[in-house]
Amino acid sequence: MPAPTTDGSPVDQMLAILDGLIAFPSVALTPNVDLIAHVEDLLRPYCSEILLSHDETRTKANLFATIGPVVDGGIMLAGHSDVVPVDPGDWTSPPFTATRRGDRIYGRGTADMKGFLACVLALVPRWAALDLVRPVHVALTFDEEDGFHGAPILIDSLADAPRPAVAIVGEPTGLKVVGAHKGCYEYTTTVTGMNGHSSRPAEAVSAVHHATRWIAGLLGLEEELVERAPAGSRFEPMHTTTNVGVINGGLARCTVAGGCSFDWEMRPVQGSDARFVKDRIAALESGLLAEMRAVHPEAAIETEAVCEIDGLEWEESSPALDLMRSLLGGDPPVGVVAYGTEAGLYQAAGIPSVVWGPGDIAVAHRPDEFVEVSDLEVCLELLLGLGSHLTD
Ligand SMILES: [Zn+2]
Known part of the structure; x- marks a missing residue:
């Protein structure tokens, strides 16, 4: 042409x-x-x-x-x-x-x-x-x-x-x-523990249990995120939200799960909220990792960013x-x-x-x-x- x-x-x-x-x-x-x-x-x-x-x-x-x-x-x-x-x-x-x-x-x-x-x-x-x-x-x-x-x-x-x-x-x-x-930050987090028999949980590290504590920590930030919403925010809802959309982990009811991964996102209304969530999650994560590694030094929690789109x-x-x-x-x-x-x-x-x-x-x-x-x-x-x- x-x-x-x-x-x-x-x-x-x-x-x-x-x-x-x-x-x-x-x-x-x-x-x-x-x-x-x-x-x-x-x-x-x-x-x-x-x-x-x-x-x-x-x-x-x-x-x-x-x-x-x-x-x-x-x-x-x-x-x-x-x-x-x-x-x-x-x-x-x-x-x-x-x-x-x-x-x-x-x-x-x-x-x-x-x-x-x-x-x-x-x-x-x-x-x-x-x-x-x-x-x-x-x-x-x-x-x-x-x-x-x-x-x-x-x-x-x-x-x-x-x-x-x-x-x-x-x-x-x-x-x-x-x-x-809003921004759109998307992640996959993978928790690596150590499998074992569910009759002796203290000798293993459940990736599923630690993942649920991690997720509870994320979801527990909601009240603070509501409080952090800028005055007069034009968004509906007005505050930064998070969501865990997919969880995969474990093999059987009677097995301590060696692995668990989950897909989650946050939709920040301001960049400072994204930093707030990351800081709080990092603090929680280091506590969880210390517990996990006391039993199994190779335990890990790794988060891969799928995208981090600023609002x-x-x-x-x-x-x-x-x-x-x-x-x-x-x-x-x-x-x-x-x-x-x-x-x-x-x-x-x-x-x-x-x-x-x-x-x-x-x-x-x-x-x-x-x-x-x-x-x-x-x-x-x-x-x-x-x-x-x-x-x-
Ligand atoms: Zn387009």
Whole structure:
């Protein structure tokens, strides 16, 4: 496909770009370098700099492109290149073909979030034609849908790059401004004890018993987490929550369990709560380990982090919210959502962020995912207005 230009209708160009993006089956955990190369081709004529960063296999890449001067400030438009898997049998149209029916375009990733990306790419030539004094950046990550593996690598790669002043993360919010979401920290903890006959429990170390004490300690933090909730927290529930979702352990009723593992999570409303939970659990764990190792020195409790996604913390005065107010006009309502996005990671890296994009999260991870063309048109029009924020 030729690179977009400033000639012709941006809507038609955006739709053509979306067709191209949907055709890449960029399912999380599969290579995305073909898609990134395609986006790079579209951007190349208009960018002053394009930085790629990779995972260790180099089959997956993040892209960070700068339009305009390579200086601090400016606006970062951020998204992820991957999509969730499909079961084609559940779809009424081919999932990796953008299929238009009426005002809707169907296809995996149309809402989450290639529609937003297509809008951004269609406007790049128009921003590039302006006399920008501050840049527009396009950030595109890999494997967001499987634990946000790409964004931390992208953020590390920007250590010496110009720092954007704000970020808009174009997840499908139905074009409503989202100013905060909880974090999502997911773990698997494995307790290793020593098996034995249940008639002589003192000569063994029950992994199941120690796991239940560990879990009771975690769940016992709830009252304090309720008390720690920030005044005026916009979340429902207002406080940080934890959950143990899966437990596996032991062999038989009459055997002291040698092993036990469990999957658990916390959804912090503030970063300090995550540290609070970790500190309290570490103290509990060292007491348990001392008891276990008195009988069996090899006893262990090990926790593997599946992901640690920072929340997007509410900030009463945020340059990102100010930008959205200015783009949208008036005083648009600012909401909070229950799902995680990369905005929390960017905020933690010092880039004030907001979540705003076309499409409905409710259709995003389902068969027959779609985005409405009218949503994309509104998105295009509003993003076009960014230029005036960067030319003086
Ligand atoms: Zn998404």
